[in-house]
Amino acid sequence: MKRMILVVFAWLILIPFFPLKAEAAARVTGEILSDNFIFIVVNDQLISFRDTYPEIHDGITYVPVRFFVESIGAKVWWDNHQKHAYIQKNDKKITLDLSLKTLFTDEGHIITDCVYIQDNKIMAPYKFIANYFDYRVSYIKNGPVARAFNENACLSDEELANRMQKEIQQEKERIRKEIQKKIEEENRIKNQGMANYPKIAYLTFDDGPTIYTEQILEILEKYEARATFFMLSNHIKKYPDIVRKVVNQGNSIGLHGVSHDAKIIFKSAEVLVSEMHECNHSLQEVAGFRTDLVRVPYGSRPYLKKEFKEQLEASGFILWDWNVDSQDSLKGYKLSPEKIVQNVKAQVARKKLPVILMHEKEATVEALPEILDFLKKQNYILEPIGENVTPVNFWGN
Numbered sequence: 001m002k003r004m005i006l007v008v009f010a011w012l013i014l015i016p017f018f019p020l021k022a023e024a025a026a027r028v029t030g031e032i033l034s035d036n037f038i039f040i041v042v043n044d045q046l047i048s049f050r051d052t053y054p055e056i057h058d059g060i061t062y063v064p065v066r067f068f069v070e071s072i073g074a075k076v077w078w079d080n081h082q083k084h085a086y087i088q089k090n091d092k093k094i095t096l097d098l099s100l101k102t103l104f105t106d107e108g109h110i111i112t113d114c115v116y117i118q119d120n121k122i123m124a125p126y127k128f129i130a131n132y133f134d135y136r137v138s139y140i141k142n143g144p145v146a147r148a149f150n151e152n153a154c155l156s157d158e159e160l161a162n163r164m165q166k167e168i169q170q171e172k173e174r175i176r177k178e179i180q181k182k183i184e185e186e187n188r189i190k191n192q193g194m195a196n197y198p199k200i201a202y203l204t205f206d207d208g209p210t211i212y213t214e215q216i217l218e219i220l221e222k223y224e225a226r227a228t229f230f231m232l233s234n235h236i237k238k239y240p241d242i243v244r245k246v247v248n249q250g251n252s253i254g255l256h257g258v259s260h261d262a263k264i265i266f267k268s269a270e271v272l273v274s275e276m277h278e279c280n281h282s283l284q285e286v287a288g289f290r291t292d293l294v295r296v297p298y299g300s301r302p303y304l305k306k307e308f309k310e311q312l313e314a315s316g317f318i319l320w321d322w323n324v325d326s327q328d329s330l331k332g333y334k335l336s337p338e339k340i341v342q343n344v345k346a347q348v349a350r351k352k353l354p355v356i357l358m359h360e361k362e363a364t365v366e367a368l369p370e371i372l373d374f375l376k377k378q379n380y381i382l383e384p385i386g387e388n389v390t391p392v393n394f395w396g397n
């Protein structure tokens, strides 16, 4: 029972706090930039907050504690072990418990859900603290200003409001610039982080293995890159050692069928699926394993009908296409290595997760070092496609 009460108590304290804080961050910038902000005056003096500013939640003004309490002549210190901040003036003391998000006074007040951190600064309710240390608080609409005052104040609220307009305008301007600078700095860091963050790209080679596979493997090794090879059944049987070499070097293998003839393989869903099974059988014979990865010849559009695709997937295969086409297989036309490099460069920039289509051809082998050089400089890591990766295909799944 006791534990139950404790748990309920913790919920009451903690739960309302989180939305409050998430909201706060968005609100601060928005409010200040839209002139909706509250200024703190102690007696006749405007308090200039740096980096973190007073904010209002549900009609309650919260202030960065240190800036404020020092301006009313109180001391503040922090106990890192207890996660407590203490505010003291003369014989009166307030404890701010960060782990409970609660304010305690030595006179027995307990206010839950009113202490939080904003930009590394402790925030606490302004009016309560001011009142506790014998300041009254008035609200001046023009500003607006929340004014803490005691017998040392010289001006009336009205006089203060009139005299302080210019100062408040300047303060607004200063804060606006400060926030703008902060946002720019955050964006700069964020962009920098993005640029240096390793990204993944998938190189894929279709129609192998061939007499070019070993050269491709050598280049990949040199660049510490791995790729995915969509192989044809007959080629697997013809070059069993190369298939094993592809695997041993950490690359992955996918199925590309048997006939590579659109008139045959797309005749029916049964033919398509059976070609993939046959190709898988060859792989099993040569490499000792099967795979679910499939790329159909010429890509899954426009040849692959919807029901073919469904049949393929119902048989457990995972359909892959590409989103970067090196165009190294254009029919009746031998593309230069330079043009292949250019094609890849131009398209990669626009893709979040580039899946690059290439074929085992002489010009592609020549283009490969420059392509890898480019991708490495762009911080791409070249990974083999695994069976647990969400496929990229022309059907958008």
Ligand SMILES: [Zn+2]
Pocket (backbone or CB within 6 Å): 206, 207, 256, 260, 297, 298
């Ligand atoms: Zn092909």
